[in-house]
Amino acid sequence: MGKADFFPRKVYIDKESFDLPLTQRILKNIGQIPTEIILDREDFLEKRRISRDSVKFGKRDLFVTSQKGEFVKRCPCTPHTIGCNYFIINLDLNCPLDCTYCILQHYLSDPIITVHANLDELWRQLDIFLHKNKNRTPRIGTGELGDSLVIDHITENSKDLISYFRGKDNVLFELKTKTLNIENILNTEPASNIIISWSLNSPRIAESEEEEAPSVEERIQAAQRVSDKGFRVGFHFDPLVLYPGCEDDYQEVIAHVLTNINPGRIAWISLGSLRFPPALKSVIQDRFPQTKIIYEEMIKGKDGKLRYFKPLRLEIYKKIVRLIKEKGGQTIPLYFCMESESIWREVLGWIPKGEEDLEAYLSSPLGKSI
Numbered sequence: 001m002g003k004a005d006f007f008p009r010k011v012y013i014d015k016e017s018f019d020l021p022l023t024q025r026i027l028k029n030i031g032q033i034p035t036e037i038i039l040d041r042e043d044f045l046e047k048r049r050i051s052r053d054s055v056k057f058g059k060r061d062l063f064v065t066s067q068k069g070e071f072v073k074r075c076p077c078t079p080h081t082i083g084c085n086y087f088i089i090n091l092d093l094n095c096p097l098d099c100t101y102c103i104l105q106h107y108l109s110d111p112i113i114t115v116h117a118n119l120d121e122l123w124r125q126l127d128i129f130l131h132k133n134k135n136r137t138p139r140i141g142t143g144e145l146g147d148s149l150v151i152d153h154i155t156e157n158s159k160d161l162i163s164y165f166r167g168k169d170n171v172l173f174e175l176k177t178k179t180l181n182i183e184n185i186l187n188t189e190p191a192s193n194i195i196i197s198w199s200l201n202s203p204r205i206a207e208s209e210e211e212e213a214p215s216v217e218e219r220i221q222a223a224q225r226v227s228d229k230g231f232r233v234g235f236h237f238d239p240l241v242l243y244p245g246c247e248d249d250y251q252e253v254i255a256h257v258l259t260n261i262n263p264g265r266i267a268w269i270s271l272g273s274l275r276f277p278p279a280l281k282s283v284i285q286d287r288f289p290q291t292k293i294i295y296e297e298m299i300k301g302k303d304g305k306l307r308y309f310k311p312l313r314l315e316i317y318k319k320i321v322r323l324i325k326e327k328g329g330q331t332i333p334l335y336f337c338m339e340s341e342s343i344w345r346e347v348l349g350w351i352p353k354g355e356e357d358l359e360a361y362l363s364s365p366l367g368k369s370i
């Protein structure tokens with residue numbers, strides 16, 4: 001199981017981006033895989049959009065082009081919740097893994113794995129971003145619009161990104177993955193502001209809903225190797241999916257994490273429960289008729305997304321936080337993804353007073369006692 005060794009069926013290259021160093025590096029790393037030069041990028045993308053089962057086929061091919069707009073954007077989060085002040089780097093889009101609940105099936109307009117190769121422009125925009133935020137400690141990462149490492153053996157982007165952010169102490173840079181594709185990380189010197197993080201779930205959900213991804217145990221082993229190398233690591237229990245007996249399964253995963261990885265090396269753990277816009281439901285029904293997770297009782301929140309009833313969310317969050325604490329993780333910074341003030345207060349006992357408060361909490365090496 002797992003696509004750490006994913007290679008596309010075909011690589012399409014935007015003619016304008018052909019000479020860029022990253023494009024040439026990709027061509028070297030893909031060996032004999034067929035390629036095609038694209039003369040008209042918009043026409044190419046439009047044809048992909050209207051093709052049959054575009055999401056599925058988009059996960060098999062790679063498109064190398066240039067970012068025409070902003071590389072750095074604030075994570076849009078969702079209305080009426082506490083944002084975690086995260087910034088997204090739009091470097092690679094889409095993902096060859098195929099998790100049933102993946103929001104990208106609904107969110108991305110270009111259904112093909114895309115690499116933006118104009119790195120000089122990325123560094124220029126990042127310089128400006130860091131200058132504007134020189135009195136803050138923002139968090140920024142590449143893992144929101146795809147998996148940060150799943151094609152890293154093809155792009156080697158992790159090496160350039162780590163080397164760019166190394167020593168820039170007013171920013172925390174995160175690579176977020178479900179894969180075991182850590183060779184480039186293990187060959188790179190760690191830095192205290194670089195965090196490599198894994199999305200985790202219960203083994204049962206990983207098997208049924210994250211079929212293409214490595215097992216949870218393998219992910220934890222990869223995190224352990226990266227932590228042993230000297231990097232700080234992070235974990236995202238997101239989306240937590242509820243089913244009878246799930247607490248026992250999550251308990252096992254938490255115990256496994258905290259017995260194998262020194263809590264002092266864990267930069268943060270985030271929690272988020274299954275949520276999705278109603279429009280994603282029909283995409284999931286169509287693409288994954290066997291999945292059951294969308295048929296649980298859910299309510300539509302103020303942000304229009306479907307999610308579990310609040311008492312159910314509270315119950316699982318409280319259990320997980322208690323387990324983390326019992327297993328030695330008292331000082332690990334914890335936060336919620338897309339949750340309300342009342343959830344923060346009832347589960348963690350505090351509410352960040354604005355972005356700077358949360359920033360200070362998550363950038364502190366020890367977080368807050370929970």
Ligand code: SF4
Binds near residue numbers: 095102103145147
């Ligand atoms: S690993 Fe992340 S980006 Fe990739 S399919 Fe799964 S949820 Fe989507």
